[in-house]
Each structure stands twice: as C-alpha cells, then as structure tokens.
Amino acid sequence: MSNTLSALRRFGCAALLLALAGTVCAGPQHAITLYDEAPKYPANFKHFAWVNPDAPKGGILRLSGLNGFDSLNPFIPKGNSADQLGLIYDTLTYHSPDEPFTEYGLLAEKIEKAPDNSFVRFYLNPKARFNDGTPVTAEDVEFTFQTLVDKGDPMYRHYYADVDKVVVEDKQRVRFDFKHPGNRELPLILGQLQVLPKHWWATRDFAKSSLEPPLGSGPYRVSKVDPGRSIRYERVKDWWGKDLPVNRGYYNFDAINVDYYRDSSVALEAFKAGQFDFNLEYSAKDWATGYDSPALRAGKIVQENLVNHNPAGMQSFAFNIRRPVFQDRRVREAIAQLFDFEWTNKQLFFGSYKRTRSYFENSEMAATALPDADELKILEPLRGKIPDEVFTQVFAPPVSDGSGIIRDQKRRAYQLLTEAGFKIENDKMVGPDGKPLAFEFLTAQANLERIILPFKRNLAELGIDLQIRRVDVSQYINRLRSRDFDMVPATWAQSNSPGNEQMEFWHSRSADSPGSRNFIGLRDPAIDTLVEGLIRADSRKSLILHCRALDRVLQWGNYVVPNYYVDTWRVAYWTRLAHPETTSLYDFGMMTWWQKPGEAEVAPETDGAPAEQEAH
Structure with a gap:
C-alpha cells in the first residue's frame, strides 16, 4: 500500500489510474501529425511563416472559371458546382501546406487521438459561429458526417468507411470511433470535414442541386x-x-x-x-x-x-497488361524506348518540362539511387519475384539528343523485341504467334494527338502499328471502366503522405474493380506485399523506404511510357x-x-x- 501511495504522489493520481486501466492516451493537442511526430509550429504560435500577418485588407480579386456552373452544393453528385465554394466553409482542422501531413486546430481548437488510432476526439472552439451568429456545435459535426455519408457523393461512403459511429459527448466535444484500430490517416481525414449548419439544412433537401447561397462559417x-x-x-x-x-x-x-x-x-x-x-x-x-x-x-x-x-506522381502512357501483347516486359520496354521526350520537349513544349522517371517524382520518396541497407531489408525477401535490376541498377528512361533521330533507342528496342521472339516480315514486326505487333491508343483529348503522332512515326519505323482512337468523354469513361483499351494516357497523382489510395493504384484486389485506378491490370503478389507494407508504415522514415521500394519495382516493370512534369507553378x-x-x-x-x-x-x-x- 505504501508503494502505491508513493507512486500516486510522484506521478499524479489521474495518470497512474489511467495507466493501471490500460487506457493511457495523449491529451488534447493543438495539432496532429500522421506519425505523432512534433508539428512544426508550437501551441502558442502567432502565424505561419509564409504569410504576411500585416497584409492590408480590402480590394477585389477577380478570377476565371471554365464551362459555367448550375449548383452551389459541391457535396452531391448532381450538377456542376461553382468554383471557390470552399471559402464559405470552415473545416475542423487546417491542413498545413508546409508539412507532409500536419493539421492544426480550426473549428476544433484541440484534437485528441487514441494511442492505437481507434478513435479521434475534436474539441470545438467555443467562439466558433456560423455566419448567421449561430454557434457551431458537436451536433453540427455529427449532422455533417451523417448527411455526407447518406446523401452526399458516393466517395464519402468510401472515404469514411472505417468510421463505426459518431458520438456527441457534449455541446463542444465530438468523438469518431473506428471499426479497426491502427488507421493513422483517418483522424486527419476527418479533420478536413467542412462542417454544415444543421439548423439551416433542416428546412432544405440536401440531395437536390440548388442555387440558393448556402450558410457556412468560413471567411x-x-x-x-x-x-x-x-x-x-x-x-x-x-x-x-x-x-x-x-x-x-x-x-x-x-x-x-x-x-x-x-x-x-x-x-x-x-x-x-x-x-x-x-x-x-x-x-x-x-x-x-x-x-x-x-x-x-x-x-x-x-x-x-x-x-x-508537391510530388508530381506519374504522368504516362499506360499499358493494359491484361492484353496478351503487353504481358512480356521486354515488349513494353521496347515500345517505351521509342518515345522521344527530348525532341518533344524541345519542339512542342519550348523546353519547359522535365522527364518523369518515378511514380513519386519530385519528392524524397522517389527511388533515385541504389537501395540502401534499410531498403534492402524490404526488398530482399522478394528477390526472384521482382526484376533483378531493382538490386543492381538505377532506373532511367532513354535519353536522345533532341534531333529527332533516335538510332540508339531503335537499336535497343529491336534487340528487346528479338529476344522476345519477334521478327520483321514484310516491313511488319511480327510476334511468335505470327501476329503483327499492333495496338490502339485510346484518348478523349484532341490536344494529345500532336504528342502521340511523333511517337507513332517512331513505332512505324520499326514495323509497329499504333492506331490513335479518339472518342467522346462518355465513351472514353465507359471503355476505361470496362478495361476495354490497349494504351491510355494515365496520371497517378501522389500526396506527401501516400497511404490507402495505393491499394487502388497497384494492388491485385483493385485489378477488376471498374472504379479503381489500376488501369495497368497489376496482379503481382510482390507488389501487393510492398503496397501493404507502405500502408502499415509506422514512421516517416519507414514510409519513405517503402515508397522507394515500391517505386523501383514499378519502374523496372516497364508498365508505362513515362511522360513529363513541371516543378513550378506558372502564375x-x-x-x-x-x-x-x-x-x-x-x-x-x-x-x-x-x-x-x-x-x-x-x-x-x-x-x-x-x-x-x-x-x-
């Protein structure tokens, strides 16, 4: 008994009792981060470093939009909503644009996460008001969540699928309980919730498109x-x-x-x-x-x-490896050899672009050197199941002199195709099955044709037939969803904290899902292992290592013809x-x-x- 009392005096009754109950959790914080590292700004910070806190107020900013609008409700899958509607809403937290994934309190002045990420609790700022003077309460947060899931765009049901329930604890405290612990992203995702006024929507149909100016709590x-x-x-x-x-x-x-x-x-x-x-x-x-x-x-x-x-991700021409013609990696690499980026950049883009080489381009997550010892611990168990080059070479797309003459690339492409059993017959590249090497490029963008046509000419000089098929947007979307294409333009945008979305990009489970971005048709157990490891990463360092490991395996798979990117905003x-x-x-x-x-x-x-x- 005396030892217990001594401990109580030393560490504090509340803390010890919580520890004994096994429910220790960090107290409410002014900011939360993905891996519980310290945020860049302390609790008493005055303003962000990139702003002018004394900027003069006043004047008018005039912006442009394209193609009109017919709705002021951006949360439903109906109508074309107006630009900049986010300005009328506040979110629970503010996503810092200067850190990989950190959120500071906004409507919620404090945030509390369970140690195992099984719940998140938001403490609303008592000063928070909608723009009609009505206080923002926990009931508004609960209403917003349930309304978006029940009546909003279907993406919300997917986005919040791991939320088990929302608990209004009091007027200014709301807790989200999760179906599964360990989901590091979900507390931050919920912090991005734009809170709607329950009292205003009580007399309106949320599911209908409307041009009535909505009520918010924003600036x-x-x-x-x-x-x-x-x-x-x-x-x-x-x-x-x-x-x-x-x-x-x-x-x-x-x-x-x-x-x-x-x-x-x-x-x-x-x-x-x-x-x-x-x-x-x-x-x-x-x-x-x-x-x-x-x-x-x-x-x-x-x-x-x-x-x-920002990570530029991968912009590319993507192979559909569901097609027999593209199942040999050597064939895909040969075709990629014949895209002349240097000539395209010089003649069509005024030299303004850089060549994309990574699926995490323009970030620390890109694999730009041979794997180090820590990354090899991730890759070694997969040796023999992934390309050997992953361990010995740094991936780089072919480079030309920009003259339009690509003899070296054509020589390499011919060598690869010969190794794959192809040969020239009557000026056609013919495969082991006796069929000419031919495929279709599907697009809905007229402006892409000026980029594809030089690529088509290079392919034709090696006896490969590329047909450009331009269709309307609705047909394009239907063919994309049904995987009825040979090659398409594809971009996989990346955030500074890649996570669950990688399952939809590369994992076997998404190969047959019409709504996924697994356009390539990947069904590779080794890639599945890397994706799952990335999602389970428990630190920023671990995340970077897993991204690099996944990146180099995708690079050496030659699943795409990498295009180009720009690392500036042109304003x-x-x-x-x-x-x-x-x-x-x-x-x-x-x-x-x-x-x-x-x-x-x-x-x-x-x-x-x-x-x-x-x-x-």
Missing part, C-alpha cells in the same frame, strides 16, 4: 449569383476565426469575383485584356508565347514561376496584386495575396473586345 459568404456566368463572394467582416493563428495573413480581399469563360483560350485573351487578375497556366505553349500583349510589354502583367515541392498576374516573399512548400497560397493599397482594379482594354464578346 466569405456568397453575395451574388449569375447562374453559369459569375459568382461573387464577400468577406465576412465579423468572421469568428479571423484572429486564429492559422488564419492570420489569409483572406485579405473584401470580395472575390469568378467570371466564367467558354474555354481556356478565350479566358487567356480576357486576362490580357484586364478582365481578371490572376491566371494559373498549364500550357507550356501558352506560357512561352500566349501572354505577349501591350500590358505585358508595359510591365503591367507579371509572369512568375513559383517553386512547387501570371496584374501588378495591382502582391504576394508574400516566400511561399509554403506545397501551395502558392492565393488566399495569402492582397491588393496593393491605392490600386484600383484594371479597366478592360479596348483591344480585348473579342475576348469580351466570347466570354461565358
């Missing part, structure tokens, strides 16, 4: 709607969250207007004519030549490349706007920008009349 409210043409957001001057550390330096414009245009070409002309202020450019050709205008030459428009540290803006000197690692932070004091919005130029006529 802006919808003030004007012109269906399909424009939407206006106005800053909530008495917004409850304006002084929170996660919001300092954000949301500086008094109003944000979004005008809609028929296509990106029309929008670009409107931008140059001064009809909106900011443009994020995706086209290398337009970035190189499309912005030439009197305004640019007069220094009124700025073109700027901001460094983007163009009128000089009335300003932005912080630094940006976060993973976002250019449009909502941290501001209008320079004394600067009025730009009057549209008269030579922009054609764009104005074609707008919307």
Whole structure:
C-alpha cells in the first residue's frame, strides 16, 4: 500500500489510474501529425511563416472559371458546382501546406487521438459561429458526417468507411470511433470535414442541386449569383476565426469575383485584356508565347514561376497488361524506348518540362539511387519475384539528343523485341504467334494527338502499328471502366503522405474493380506485399523506404511510357496584386495575396473586345 501511495504522489493520481486501466492516451493537442511526430509550429504560435500577418485588407480579386456552373452544393453528385465554394466553409482542422501531413486546430481548437488510432476526439472552439451568429456545435459535426455519408457523393461512403459511429459527448466535444484500430490517416481525414449548419439544412433537401447561397462559417459568404456566368463572394467582416493563428495573413480581399469563360483560350485573351487578375497556366505553349500583349510589354502583367515541392506522381502512357501483347516486359520496354521526350520537349513544349522517371517524382520518396541497407531489408525477401535490376541498377528512361533521330533507342528496342521472339516480315514486326505487333491508343483529348503522332512515326519505323482512337468523354469513361483499351494516357497523382489510395493504384484486389485506378491490370503478389507494407508504415522514415521500394519495382516493370512534369507553378498576374516573399512548400497560397493599397482594379482594354464578346 505504501508503494502505491508513493507512486500516486510522484506521478499524479489521474495518470497512474489511467495507466493501471490500460487506457493511457495523449491529451488534447493543438495539432496532429500522421506519425505523432512534433508539428512544426508550437501551441502558442502567432502565424505561419509564409504569410504576411500585416497584409492590408480590402480590394477585389477577380478570377476565371471554365464551362459555367448550375449548383452551389459541391457535396452531391448532381450538377456542376461553382468554383471557390470552399471559402464559405470552415473545416475542423487546417491542413498545413508546409508539412507532409500536419493539421492544426480550426473549428476544433484541440484534437485528441487514441494511442492505437481507434478513435479521434475534436474539441470545438467555443467562439466558433456560423455566419448567421449561430454557434457551431458537436451536433453540427455529427449532422455533417451523417448527411455526407447518406446523401452526399458516393466517395464519402468510401472515404469514411472505417468510421463505426459518431458520438456527441457534449455541446463542444465530438468523438469518431473506428471499426479497426491502427488507421493513422483517418483522424486527419476527418479533420478536413467542412462542417454544415444543421439548423439551416433542416428546412432544405440536401440531395437536390440548388442555387440558393448556402450558410457556412468560413471567411466569405456568397453575395451574388449569375447562374453559369459569375459568382461573387464577400468577406465576412465579423468572421469568428479571423484572429486564429492559422488564419492570420489569409483572406485579405473584401470580395472575390469568378467570371466564367467558354474555354481556356478565350479566358487567356480576357486576362490580357484586364478582365481578371490572376491566371494559373498549364500550357507550356501558352506560357512561352500566349501572354505577349501591350500590358505585358508595359510591365503591367507579371509572369512568375513559383517553386512547387508537391510530388508530381506519374504522368504516362499506360499499358493494359491484361492484353496478351503487353504481358512480356521486354515488349513494353521496347515500345517505351521509342518515345522521344527530348525532341518533344524541345519542339512542342519550348523546353519547359522535365522527364518523369518515378511514380513519386519530385519528392524524397522517389527511388533515385541504389537501395540502401534499410531498403534492402524490404526488398530482399522478394528477390526472384521482382526484376533483378531493382538490386543492381538505377532506373532511367532513354535519353536522345533532341534531333529527332533516335538510332540508339531503335537499336535497343529491336534487340528487346528479338529476344522476345519477334521478327520483321514484310516491313511488319511480327510476334511468335505470327501476329503483327499492333495496338490502339485510346484518348478523349484532341490536344494529345500532336504528342502521340511523333511517337507513332517512331513505332512505324520499326514495323509497329499504333492506331490513335479518339472518342467522346462518355465513351472514353465507359471503355476505361470496362478495361476495354490497349494504351491510355494515365496520371497517378501522389500526396506527401501516400497511404490507402495505393491499394487502388497497384494492388491485385483493385485489378477488376471498374472504379479503381489500376488501369495497368497489376496482379503481382510482390507488389501487393510492398503496397501493404507502405500502408502499415509506422514512421516517416519507414514510409519513405517503402515508397522507394515500391517505386523501383514499378519502374523496372516497364508498365508505362513515362511522360513529363513541371516543378513550378506558372502564375501570371496584374501588378495591382502582391504576394508574400516566400511561399509554403506545397501551395502558392492565393488566399495569402492582397491588393496593393491605392490600386484600383484594371479597366478592360479596348483591344480585348473579342475576348469580351466570347466570354461565358
């Protein structure tokens, strides 16, 4: 008894009793991370490092949208919702764009995770209010979750499938219990929940598309709607969250207007004519030549490349290895040899792209060197089941001199095909089965043809027949879902913390699922093992090692023809706007920008009349 009392005095009654009960858990925290490592910012931080906390408030930000809208409900699978609707909602937590996967309190001022990740508890900020003055409560959180699962887009049911129940503990505490412990991602995923007002939706049908401005608790409210043409957001001057550390330096414009245009070409002309202020450019050709205008030459428009540290993932032409013709790795490698990236980049993209080589490109998770001792511990049990090159070579796509003459690559491709039993007959590459090597490239994008045609010519010079099949979007989606294709353009985007989505990309269980992104048709037990190990990783270091191991096995499988990527955000803006000197690692932070004091919005130029006529 005396030993017990001594222990109680030394460590504290509550802590010891919890330990004796076996239910020790970390107390409520201001931030949570994927692997329980310390967040970058302490509990008493004042603002994020990448913002200007003294940015002036005021002015108007004018943006563009494409193809119109007919709904203000982005949570249901009906209608085409307007852009920037996230501005009217607050989330339980704020996902830091400067850390791999860290979330700081927003609506929830504190977050508490079970040690085994079997539940997460959110402590709502008592100051949190919807924009009609009604407090945000735990009942609103429960209502939001149940409504999204029952009536929202089907993705929510998949996203939250491991949630067993939601428990309203009191007015400002809500707990999510999970069906299975050990799900590290789910507490952070739930933190991204945009909370809806239960009292407002009580008299409305959530499942119906609507153009009625919804109520939220965020920094802006919808003030004007012109269906399909424009939407206006106005800053909530008495917004409850304006002084929170996660919001300092954000949301500086008094109003944000979004005008809609028929296509990106029309929008670009409107931008140059001064009809909106900011443009994020995706086209290398337009970035190189499309912005030439009197305004640019007069220094009124700025073109700027901001460094983007987000993983680029894999952009590629993907083989469907369900097809017999692509089941030999040597055939896939031979075809990949004949895509001339250097010529394509020089002639079509003004040299603006880099070659993709990794499924986790532009990140520390990419396999760019031979495996070290720790990674070999993951790979060695799979020796003999994965390509031998994984252990001895660093994968790299072929490199040409950009002249368009690729003799070395053709020689290598011919060698591989010969080893696979192919031969030339009547100028055709013929396989061991006597059938010519021929396949179809399925696409719904007309602008891809200028990239595929040079590839087609290179293949034809080796007797390989590539047919380009362009179909409408609905047919393309149906053929993709039914796996009725030979080769398609495919992109696998990656986050800074890859996890459960990798099952849908590469695991055997997703090969026959019409909704999965296992376009390749992978059914490889070794890859399954690597994917499962990645998901079970219990530290950032372990995650990186598993990503690299998976990456190099996928690389040497030659399942795709790697394409290209860009590691910057290409932003163009009128000089009335300003932005912080630094940006976060993973976002250019449009909502941290501001209008320079004394600067009025730009009057549209008269030579922009054609764009104005074609707008919307």
